[in-house]
Amino acid sequence: MSIPRKKFIAGNFKMNTTSSEVASYLEAFRVATEKVNDVDIVLIPPFTSLAKASEILGGAQKIRLGAQNMSSEAKGAYTGEISASMLRDLFVRYVLVGHSERRRLFGETDEMVRRKLVTALKSELRPILCIGETLEERQSNQEKTVLESQLRAAIEGLSPEEISEIVIAYEPVWAIGTGLTATPEQAQQAHLFIRDYLGKLSGTSVANRSRILYGGSVTPDTAVELLSQPDIDGALVGGASLDPRAFAKIVAAAIPQE
Ligand code: PGA
Numbered sequence: 068m069s070i071p072r073k074k075f076i077a078g079n080f081k082m083n084t085t086s087s088e089v090a091s092y093l094e095a096f097r098v099a100t101e102k103v104n105d106v107d108i109v110l111i112p113p114f115t116s117l118a119k120a121s122e123i124l125g126g127a128q129k130i131r132l133g134a135q136n137m138s139s140e141a142k143g144a145y146t147g148e149i150s151a152s153m154l155r156d157l158f159v160r161y162v163l164v165g166h167s168e169r170r171r172l173f174g175e176t177d178e179m180v181r182r183k184l185v186t187a188l189k190s191e192l193r194p195i196l197c198i199g200e201t202l203e204e205r206q207s208n209q210e211k212t213v214l215e216s217q218l219r220a221a222i223e224g225l226s227p228e229e230i231s232e233i234v235i236a237y238e239p240v241w242a243i244g245t246g247l248t249a250t251p252e253q254a255q256q257a258h259l260f261i262r263d264y265l266g267k268l269s270g271t272s273v274a275n276r277s278r279i280l281y282g283g284s285v286t287p288d289t290a291v292e293l294l295s296q297p298d299i300d301g302a303l304v305g306g307a308s309l310d311p312r313a314f315a316k317i318v319a320a321a322i323p324q325e
Contacts, residue, residue: 074294074321075234075278075301077109077133077195078308079163080116089116092311093123097130099315106321107301109133109161109195110308114149121157133161133195136169139182151190162187163303164194165221167240177220184221188229195234195303196221197282198261202241210239214257215264223268230269235279236303237261242283244305251292251299254281258298287316294321 084092089112100108111133112120124130138148154162163169164187165180180196187194198217200210214237222230237257242249249257258279266274281293282303293299301321308314 071323072276072278072300073105073107074323075107075109075280076318076321077111077161077236077280077301077303078314079135079166079282079303079305080110080112080309081135081168081305082113083309084112084116086116086119089120090123093120093130096311096315099312100130100318103129103315103318103322105323106318107131108318111135111161111163117154117157117159121159124158126158131160132158133163134159134192135163135166137162137164137183137187137192139179139186141186151186151192154192155190160193161195161234162192163236164196165217166197167199167238167243171240177217180217181221184233185225188225188232193232193234195236195280197236197238197303199236199238199240199243199283205239205241210257211260214261218261218264219268225269227269227273230265231273231276233277234301235261235265235277236282237279238282238303244284246284248284248286248289248293249281251296254293255296255298258296262298285317287313287320290317290320 109131134154138150142150164183169175184194200213204213239249261279262274278300280301280303281299285302285304286307
């Protein structure tokens with residue numbers, strides 16, 4: 068029998084929400100999620116709002132913080148970069164690694180993604196590793212090759228213990244911010260493929276325990292069906308996470324059904 072995986076819902080605010088705006092967001096979001104247990108909730112505001120969010124949340128276990136990016140270097144002359152220890156200092160627990168916007172708009176290569184992932188693991192930050200194919204890659208039936216190569220480049224050679232710290236987010240690039248969600252069947256297929264491949268790289272027990280999130284235009288309306296797929300363990304939400312009430316509805320869709 069496989070162990071049930073606790074659902075994981077993360078909100079990636081991208082370049083939205085100032086430090087003063089995060090306070091009112093949290094007030095509304097905390098009220099709207101008051102009754103939720105049994106779901107891991109992670110908010111990923113911009114760097115400049117993390118300190119404020121951390122101060123407001125205090126040691127609360129229920130809502131954790133994540134960062135959108137991080138340097139692969141520990142410290143030094145890297146103007147404009149933010150290190151893992153700076154994030155840890157603000158009680159940040161998670162970090163997005165390899166988001167498609169970083170890969171596409173800021174030239175992050177598989178190798179850079181790998182370095183960041185390793186640094187995060189060494190620094191006790193849990194990476195949320197994003198992988199996903201573009202529209203052209205899907206149209207030319209290359210999605211599996213792309214998922215395999217992104218995943219292999221990021222985690223091959225890591226120990227099973229390290230791999231089990233990683234949350235994976237399947238984010239088809241064509242579905243991000245476009246309003247085009249993968250159908251639940253398309254997403255389930257990709258998730259199952261990722262889990263099988265993860266099994267090849269790290270063993271089935273790690274693969275069965277690993278959480279694989281879906282990301283790409285998730286809304287309160289699409290969340291229920293997506294989250295009821297057997298291999299979809301949560302969601303990485305962009306646009307719809309900016310409204311605390313809409314995001315709370317997505318969180319509610321992840322509450323385990325009796
Ligand atoms: P979206 O973004 O929900 O706005 O499509 C998802 C993401 O980029 O993580």
